[in-house]
Amino acid sequence: MSMNDLITPALLLDKGKMLKNINKMRDKFKKHGVSLRPHLKTCKSIDVAKYLVPDLEAGKITVSTVAEAEYFSKGGYRDILYAISITPSKLARLHKLQQRGCQITLITDSLAGFQQISDAASKLKTTFPCLIEVDCDGVRAGLKSNDPELLVLAKALHEYPNTELAGVMTHAGGSYNCESLDEIKQMAETERQIVLDAAHAVRGANLPCPIISLGSTPTATYGESFEGITEVRAGVYVFQDLVMQTVGVCKKEDIALSVLATVISHNVPENRILIDAGGLALSKDTGKPNELGHKHFGQVCEAVTGHPIQDLYVSSTNQEHGLLYLDDLPYNFSDFPIGSKLRILPNHACMTAAAYQGYEVLSDNGSISEFYPRCHGW
Amino acid sequence: MSMNDLITPALLLDKGKMLKNINKMRDKFKKHGVSLRPHLKTCKSIDVAKYLVPDLEAGKITVSTVAEAEYFSKGGYRDILYAISITPSKLARLHKLQQRGCQITLITDSLAGFQQISDAASKLKTTFPCLIEVDCDGVRAGLKSNDPELLVLAKALHEYPNTELAGVMTHAGGSYNCESLDEIKQMAETERQIVLDAAHAVRGANLPCPIISLGSTPTATYGESFEGITEVRAGVYVFQDLVMQTVGVCKKEDIALSVLATVISHNVPENRILIDAGGLALSKDTGKPNELGHKHFGQVCEAVTGHPIQDLYVSSTNQEHGLLYLDDLPYNFSDFPIGSKLRILPNHACMTAAAYQGYEVLSDNGSISEFYPRCHGW
Numbered sequence: 093m094s095m096n097d098l099i100t101p102a103l104l105l106d107k108g109k110m111l112k113n114i115n116k117m118r119d120k121f122k123k124h125g126v127s128l129r130p131h132l133k134t135c136k137s138i139d140v141a142k143y144l145v146p147d148l149e150a151g152k153i154t155v156s157t158v159a160e161a162e163y164f165s166k167g168g169y170r171d172i173l174y175a176i177s178i179t180p181s182k183l184a185r186l187h188k189l190q191q192r193g194c195q196i197t198l199i200t201d202s203l204a205g206f207q208q209i210s211d212a213a214s215k216l217k218t219t220f221p222c223l224i225e226v227d228c229d230g231v232r233a234g235l236k237s238n239d240p241e242l243l244v245l246a247k248a249l250h251e252y253p254n255t256e257l258a259g260v261m262t263h264a265g266g267s268y269n270c271e272s273l274d275e276i277k278q279m280a281e282t283e284r285q286i287v288l289d290a291a292h293a294v295r296g297a298n299l300p301c302p303i304i305s306l307g308s309t310p311t312a313t314y315g316e317s318f319e320g321i322t323e324v325r326a327g328v329y330v331f332q333d334l335v336m337q338t339v340g341v342c343k344k345e346d347i348a349l350s351v352l353a354t355v356i357s358h359n360v361p362e363n364r365i366l367i368d369a370g371g372l373a374l375s376k377d378t379g380k381p382n383e384l385g386h387k388h389f390g391q392v393c394e395a396v397t398g399h400p401i402q403d404l405y406v407s408s409t410n411q412e413h414g415l416l417y418l419d420d421l422p423y424n425f426s427d428f429p430i431g432s433k434l435r436i437l438p439n440h441a442c443m444t445a446a447a448y449q450g451y452e453v454l455s456d457n458g459s460i461s462e463f464y465p466r467c468h469g470w
Numbered sequence: 471m472s473m474n475d476l477i478t479p480a481l482l483l484d485k486g487k488m489l490k491n492i493n494k495m496r497d498k499f500k501k502h503g504v505s506l507r508p509h510l511k512t513c514k515s516i517d518v519a520k521y522l523v524p525d526l527e528a529g530k531i532t533v534s535t536v537a538e539a540e541y542f543s544k545g546g547y548r549d550i551l552y553a554i555s556i557t558p559s560k561l562a563r564l565h566k567l568q569q570r571g572c573q574i575t576l577i578t579d580s581l582a583g584f585q586q587i588s589d590a591a592s593k594l595k596t597t598f599p600c601l602i603e604v605d606c607d608g609v610r611a612g613l614k615s616n617d618p619e620l621l622v623l624a625k626a627l628h629e630y631p632n633t634e635l636a637g638v639m640t641h642a643g644g645s646y647n648c649e650s651l652d653e654i655k656q657m658a659e660t661e662r663q664i665v666l667d668a669a670h671a672v673r674g675a676n677l678p679c680p681i682i683s684l685g686s687t688p689t690a691t692y693g694e695s696f697e698g699i700t701e702v703r704a705g706v707y708v709f710q711d712l713v714m715q716t717v718g719v720c721k722k723e724d725i726a727l728s729v730l731a732t733v734i735s736h737n738v739p740e741n742r743i744l745i746d747a748g749g750l751a752l753s754k755d756t757g758k759p760n761e762l763g764h765k766h767f768g769q770v771c772e773a774v775t776g777h778p779i780q781d782l783y784v785s786s787t788n789q790e791h792g793l794l795y796l797d798d799l800p801y802n803f804s805d806f807p808i809g810s811k812l813r814i815l816p817n818h819a820c821m822t823a824a825a826y827q828g829y830e831v832l833s834d835n836g837s838i839s840e841f842y843p844r845c846h847g848w
Contacts, residue, residue, distance in 0.1 A: 099536065099559055099848055133789055156790045158477065176790050177734035179746060179809060181477055201735050204808035225735075232791060233735040233744050265788060356555035357579050357603075357611040366611050368557060372824055373848075377754040410643060411511055411820050412534045412554050413610055430582035431557065442789050446750055446825065449847045468846075469827045470477055470751075 093460040095395060095433065098452055100354040101373035103444070104435065105140075105451035105464065106398065109348035110330060114143050117312065117329050126318045129154050129173060129305065131327030134442045136160060137451065138167035139464035144330060145169070154325045158185045161196065163467035165189045173197045173305075175261070175325065177205055177225065177233060180212035187216045197258050197303075201225040201234050203241065206248050206255065213254035221258035222249050223303060224294075228286040229266030229279065237289040246294045246301075259303030260294060262287040263325070267310035273340050280315030283308075288320045310341050333441040334391060338380040344391065344400050349445060350435040352395060352452075353414065358425045364407075365416040365428050369436055371409040372447050379439025388439075392416060395433035396458065406436060471838040473773060473811065476830055478732040479751035481822070482813065483518075483829035483842065484776065487726035488708060492521050495690065495707050504696045507532050507551060507683065509705030512820045514538060515829065516545035517842035522708060523547070532703045536563050539574065541845035543567045551575045551683075553639070553703065555583055555603065555611060558590035565594045575636050575681075579603040579612045581619065584626050584633065591632035599636035600627050601681060602672075606664040607644030607657065615667040624672045624679075637681030638672060640665040641703070645688035651718050658693030661686075666698045688719050711819040712769060716758040722769065722778050727823060728813040730773060730830075731792065736803045742785075743794040743806050747814055749787040750825050757817025766817075770794060773811035774836065784814060 095104075121128045130144040133156035141164060145151035148168035154175045155161045161172050162185065170193060174186065178198045186196045198220050200206050206222070213220050224245055227234030235242050249257040264283040270276045287306045294301040307325035318324065328335075331349040332342040353369035374389045382388050388405035407417040414436070416428075428434070438444035445451075445466065453462040473482075499506045508522040511534035519542060523529035526546035532553045533539045539550050540563065548571060552564065556576050564574045576598050578584050584600070591598050602623055605612030613620050628635040642661040648654045665684045672679040685703035696702065706713075709727040710720040731747035752767045760766050766783035785795040792814070794806075806812070816822035823829075823844065831840040 096559075099563070100557060101848060176746060177744070179478060179732040179734060181474075181732075185477070202808055205735070208809050227737065227739075230737075230740050232788060232793070233737055236739060354557040354559075356557060357583070359605065359608075359611055361605075361614060362608050366555070368554060371755065371821060375754055376756070376818075376821055377749065378756075410610060415610070430580055431586050440754075443749060443754055447847075469825075470479060 095352060095458070095460060098352055098460065100352050100433070101369040102352045102452050103448040103450070104350045104352050104454050106348045106454045108456045109346060110140070111143060113329050113332055113346060113348060117326065121324055124318045126321055127152060127323040129323045129325050130330065131156070131175065131325050132160060132164060134327040134445070135330055136163070136445070136466040137464045138164065139462070140330060140451070141167065141169070152323065154327070157470045158182050159467055159469050161186060161189055165192065165194050171195045173223070175199055177201060178209060180208040183209070183212040183216060183220070187218050190218055196220065198222045199225045199261060200245070203245055203248060206245055210252045210254050219254050219256055221256040223259050223261040223305060224249070224290065226260050226262040226287055226290040228262040228283045229264050231266040232263065234262060237286045237293065242290060242293060243297050246297065246299045250299050257300055259301045259305065259322070260287055260290040261303070261305035264306070264308045264311045267308045268335060268339060270310060270339055273314055276310045276314045276340070277316060280311035281317065283311050284315065284317060284321060291320070309336060310339055313341050328441055331441040334437055334439045335379045344437060347437050349441045350393065350398065350437050351390070351444065353434050353436055355428050355430050355432050355434065358430060360425065363418045365418065365425070367406070367414040367416065367434060368412060369414045370412045372411055374406060374409060374414060374436060374438060375440060375443035375447065376409065377440040377443045389414065390436035390438055393435040393437060395435050398435055400437070473730060473836070473838060476730055476838065478730050478811070479747040480730045480830050481826040481828070482728045482730050482832050484726045484832045486834045487724060488518070489521060491707050491710055491724060491726060495704065499702055502696045504699055505530060505701040507701045507703050508708065509534070509553065509703050510538060510542060511535070512705040512823070513708055514541070514823070514844040515842045516542065517840070518708060518829070519545065519547070530701065532705070535848045536560050537845055537847050539564060539567055543570065543572050549573045551601070553577055555579060556587060558586040561587065561590040561594060561598070565596050568596055574598065576600045577603045577639060578623070581623055581626060584623055588630045588632050597632050597634055599634040601636050601639040601683060602627070602668065604638050604640040604665055604668040606640040606661045607642050609644045610641065612640060615664045615671065620668060620671060621675050624675065624677045628677050635678055637679045637683065637700070638665055638668040639681070639683035642684070642686045642689045645686050646713060646717060648688060648717055651692055654688045654692040654718070655694060658689035659695065661689050662693065662695060662699060669698070687714060688717055691719050706819055709819040712815055712817045713757045722815060725815050727819045728771065728776065728815050729768070729822065731812050731814055733806050733808050733810050733812065736808060738803065741796045743796065743803065745792040745794065745812060746790060747792045748790045750789055752784060752787060752792060752814060752816060753818060753821035753825065754787065755818040755821045767792065768814035768816055771813040771815060773813050776813055778815070
């Protein structure tokens with residue numbers, strides 16, 4: 093099958109680029125001797141996961157929804173970290189995965205959260221291992237590593253019968269806002285120090301802390317030391333995207349995901365080209381401003397080669413229309429005939445991919461060789 | 471079933487509010503004696519559509535994807551307008567619906583587009599009725615009503631064997647940017663005048679123009695005259711949302727759609743509450759700034775009553791986390807215990823609903839009585 097046989101918008105996955113991204117990260121942590129526990133919230137696809145974590149039985153994965161946990165468990169994975177603070181109503185479904193032989197690790201950052209896990213697990217007559225989430229950058233969740241609640245929580249998780257203290261984890265999501273590689277390196281070191289501080293506090297209180305987990309694609313990519321860390325989590329590196337490129341984590345040519353679209357209209361008086369990939373197909377995530385400082389919904393590329401068309405971005409979107417403002421750009425309408433195809437690099441791969449039933453897999457020879465379905469919902 | 475039995479995030483549909491929204495619009499156009507052709511891109515649900523357009527056999531609907539056309543055709547609808555300029559590769563699938571007895575009307579705004587429809591229809595040995603899209607506000611697609619190409623296109627659609635000139639249509643999407651009801655009324659009148667100008671031009675050239683179609687929720691709601699218009703299209707009024715409320719089209723209490731979420735974490739040092747509805751559950755559409763002038767991802771409401779909590783919005787989102795910044799608001803963490811539920815009104819109903827498998831239907835007595843599935847993809 094060729095690209096031309098696809099109904100647009102379609103989600104293209106360049107398999108060669110994906111494998112390069114996967115291997116680069118895998119090689120790095122093999123060298124560091126640290127486990128990688130890829131976050132599968134980006135791909136949500138068992139076919140992609142098999143490249144990320146080839147050993148299903150022993151491999152470690154991270155998920156962000158119960159639906160993902162169920163889907164990847166069905167696909168054969170056994171060691172699953174659910175990396176969002178849990179609500180007790182979700183535990184019955186996760187317990188079913190335990191009954192099928194899965195190790196389901198939870199995270200929590202409060203005594204109230206612990207109490208709810210403990211109560212629900214007790215009713216289910218099970219035990220959930222839990223990591224304590226530590227805040228390393230003030231942008232999301234977690235306890236500060238010096239918060240007195242940390243040890244109270246660790247003690248409770250360890251001592252109560254239906255929870256098990258599995259360790260500590262943090263996520264340097266703030267690295268998405270770094271403005272230089274030095275800043276990312278520094279943030280990676282801060283991320284490591286803070287989660288180690290938490291681990292030392294826990295161990296200092298004679299409590300177990302087998303897992304010390306951290307990660308984000310920028311800090312995993314540029315972090316220099318992972319000493320003391322037992323596992324690294326990262327997700328978006330599998331595809332990369334324009335946010336990662338803007339932060340300096342990858343180049344545009346590393347981005348494995350793109351949306352194939354068709355030119356459907358020329359609004360000549362307004363100097364705009366319309367494509368059939370809009371807010372649903374690209375997501376409404378505006379990522380980071382482009383090289384010209386403009387907000388946008390994706391970089392426009394040539395369909396066949398995938399090469400970026402300089403300075404051409406999707407400037408605005410309706411539900412099913414993407415608008416390319418030609419403004420002062422050196423392009424003519426005849427460069428983009430109605431019916432011709434374009435490819436759009438996404439701002440945020442996780443959000444863009446979410447709208448599609450799956451990936452149209454693009455081989456090195458330019459043909460569409462496979463379709464990888466995705467899981468959806470919660 | 472009660473709200474507490476739902477796994478969060480969940481998409482709640484207040485059926486009573488939805489029916490009020492539907493009836494208000496239906497009553498208006500009954501009074502005006504103009505057909506309503508609801509745009510089903512918002513609901514994408516046959517169960518909702520049956521309230522919007524109860525007469526499946528004779529009712530008129532608008533769709534934005536081939537997947538919607540297939541889904542609603544399977545559900546029993548026969549008269550379907552595909553209201554995005556088409557690409558020829560989509561016509562084979564639409565032709566299958568013709569073969570099952572559906573009337574599929576297309577839109578186009580260029581000779582190149584016409585040529586592609588004509589060629590593809592010829593190969594399929596069929597004819598597609600087409601509306602010419604006219605631009606009334608410069609924000610999306612369409613020919614200006616005085617563009618000489620309009621009549622050339624009309625003539626081609628009429629004379630070529632595989633297309634049929636069905637009329638003209640426009641969409642005042644620019645009404646979403648209006649800042650007063652007077653401005654909306656004015657835009658509604660401009661929308662009407664411009665599509666009528668186009669229709670007069672077509673008819674003046676002795677060409678048929680049976681359909682004169684316009685619409686957007688703001689202009690359909692506040693337009694005062696629809697004289698000369700044969701049908702009105704609108705979509706988001708079925709649920710309403712915060713964009714419509716900000717534009718003045720509805721009140722917050724009219725919004726029938728909300729996302730049920732659970733409080734999962736308190737970040738006390740940062741003065742933030744975290745919920746399990748993030749960018750996927752709410753969409754990344756930032757809509758319009760709130761009353762305080764802030765960008766946000768939805769208005770926070772009490773879960774049971776659905777009443778808005780004053781000035782409390784989802785300030786930022788990660789994929790599965792929503793962050794509520796308490797800042798200087800008069801609320802305490804104890805007002806939002808971990809494990810408690812909240813409801814979020816969406817900025818843009820069409821985008822938010824798209825992430826869900828369907829609607830949890832909330833009855834007037836507060837119970838969850840039904841589940842309405844949605845269609846997905848393209």
